[in-house]
Amino acid sequence: MSQLAIEAPLERLPLSQTIDKELWIRRLLIGLVCLWMLVVVILPIFQLLSKSLMDNAGNFVGFANYVHYFKTPALSNSIGNSLFVSILTTLIAVGLGFLYAYALTRTTIPGKAFFKGLAMMPLFAPTLLNGISLVYLFGRKGLFTTGFFGTIPGFDIHLYGPVGIIISEVLFAFPQAVLILSIALNMTDARLYEASDSLGASKIKTFFTVTIPGIKYGLISAVFVCFILAFTDFGAPKVVGGNFNILSTDIYKQVIGQQNFVMGAVVSVVLLIPTVIAFIVDRIVQRKQVAIIAAKSVPLIPKPERLKDTLFLTYCAFIALLIVGFYSTSLFASLVKVWPYKLNLGFWHYNFSDMGGGGYAAFFNSIRMAFYSAAFGTVITFSAAYLIEKSRQMRVLREISYFLSILPLALPGLVIGLSYIFFFNAKGWSIAGMFIPNPLGFLYATMGILVMSNIVHFYSVSFLTATTALKQLDKEFEIVSESMGVPFYKTFVCVTVPVCMPAILEIAMYYFVNSMATVSAVIFLYSANLPLASVAVANMDDAGDIAPACAMSILIVLANLLARMLFGLATKGVKNEPRPGW
């Protein structure tokens, strides 16, 4: 701060001129943010929609494709299947997540940090790994099905189909539910409980009249987030879905299996409708939220209660055991020579040389891609959030930008990937008889498009994290700097960025981890020159090489854990509260 004060007088420009110039820079930058969101979100989606109204040769056919879709029960049955598995997943994940979050926030059980960390494990893995682990646990030759290779009586849960999909999606959605609900449960006022208690309300009554209403919005958010995750994921269903078709695997089958892009576009639009509805409803509901925490609020400090604590500790230990068991099984399976016949351990499956998918080249490409996504994504997201949050001009444009920035939350990765193929591979567009060549075509099949798709795919959560962090910063900084004639970008670099460092690092890690693990968007965009680890997992699974696919997933998890540890070191000593979406 002292530097700023000393430096400010060195500026040669007259004050008014500086402010004037600054205003224009700001306007330009906000305009750029809007343009960026337009190019990377709106135009590709528009291209996808228009593609779904054309035939394979590119002639306009109106809704013919949709009519065909709904007339083909084989295709349209998937809608019901998708809804079925995602609703069930949501109920289970939110239920389990609520109990877990409750234990972490409202009881005095020991080892909360450990339990919380462990619950986040599934975020580090590609969802394909959830499916693969299930095969090793409950497939026909799984540990449980064979009763640990015949040592105890086995049982068959008929994994392939809805059962497998639901288990893996619950695992996938669980950490998100825990995070959202923990934050909601943390934000409460102890006085409400005291009042309830002194009015003689029973514990159960207090639970339903105080606890549940208090976390209403968090609960609704958790429901929508889990629903969207389960509805749009395709990694796990691809592995354990068997012949149970759902929308996301249909898109994959149509586009990758049969290169029927038009039908892929139609299914994508069908997939998009419920997610957009969920997104809009959630937005409307969240708007009604009023601050529960007032200045006079008293944080609720849970009191030890023997029975309650024991029950919740048992529950958390049980869930933790499941998660540990789950991933240990896949680690073990990746080291076994021939499951289930030759159980000697070694690194056979970590040699990807005679496998499809790209092997270690793919792995290092993924690391590069995740690194670029983290670097560029963080810079873009944080700068955009800053401009939108901390500017006072161009209100309308900023509001539009804000909406565009949270819109990607409603976009499934598969939809992003497919719309990017259509948009960036288009030769150009004829508008009013004029042919406009595509200026962005050069990005197709490059690292650039992969990084861009990741930035967009994970934009909203990062953006919200940045906005939350920025909101905690006093507006005074801007006002003081401005009155002293310090350009805003100086304030940004010297004050805002350093103060928000924990949030910035968190955004970077979020981008890195997700870019490593994601399959859905990049599976349409990678090229033969640029194989990726997560796509290699999908391809090896397709070819039936499930053990190497498992091994590659383990490498992805390890890379992510390493990134997470570096993040831990980097933020050491900085108190860092998790934010929504983590």
Added chain:
Amino acid sequence: MKSFGKNFVSWIGSVVVFSMLMCISSTAWSEELLVYTALEDDEIPGYLELFKKEHAGIDIKIVRDSTGIITAKLLAEKDNPRADVVWGTAATSLMLCNQAGMVQPYAPKGLEKVRPKMRDKAATPAWVGIKAWMTGFCVNTIELESLGLPMPADYEDLTNPAFADQLAMPNPASSGTGFLTVSAILQSMGEEKGWDYLDRLHKNIARYTHSGSKPCKLAGAGEVPVGISFAYRGFMQKKKGEPVITVFPKSGSGWDVEANCLIKKDTIKSSAKLFLDWAISESIMKEYGKVYPVTAYDSGQPVPDGFPANPEEQLVENDFDWAAKNRVRILAEWSKRYDVKSDPK
């Protein structure tokens, strides 16, 4: 600490330059030969090593995928083809590409040695075969025994109700093995009986897979006792130590030729022709012959262990023209009947 403004601008500038460099470095195409192939992943490295030994200067870039996907990819890129040559991909698929006018006929060196059945009939052929691959059932002997199932000897045995939910088969829309099997069944049984057979077979199928090798790998892992796949895969899985044997259906195996062709482009690289010459040369034919008994011409290798003594007799009569002409219709019918089995098991 001179000026943060300048630093900021130069920092932004370097980010921009960096991102541009990143894009450029990944778009810049080096002069290389782009080869599309549906050969198996574990075959390719050995073959390419041989190529590199003989032609050190040429940089080969391989795009490998299942037959159906390579075909669809080629057709999708019709207007702006990327591949220079196609290597080891189903002849029926290459015929489709030829119909689409994408193939530049070329007579590679040594063409005269190639069996007439394994090349396009034109004097300058559109496609030239390298080897035949055929249907084989991968049977997991341990699982078969523990489930008390009879060893299948022919197609009809697989419709035995005892096999309900015990079979895996490739989806013919994406897998070449799937297509040649379906095509052989329809040709040898006649369409009506063939579809009736497939209807009955469908009742026993636990899952249809995306690739032709996966059923065999599933069998090798014990996930299903029997996978309808192709012979090579069964032998390779056995080599890896999995308890599988390959059964050749008594009434004959469906088969297709893995063939090569030159893609019509504005500039055809000389290395493309060189590659096609090499792909049917004697040295590589010996390599093919190690694991595939039926090659474009006699490779001089003994019939690989486990194949019938006279492998050519194992192949059913196959009318490639019929298969290529009816491919779209067969696949549409197949998808209508079986592709989307929407009810949970």
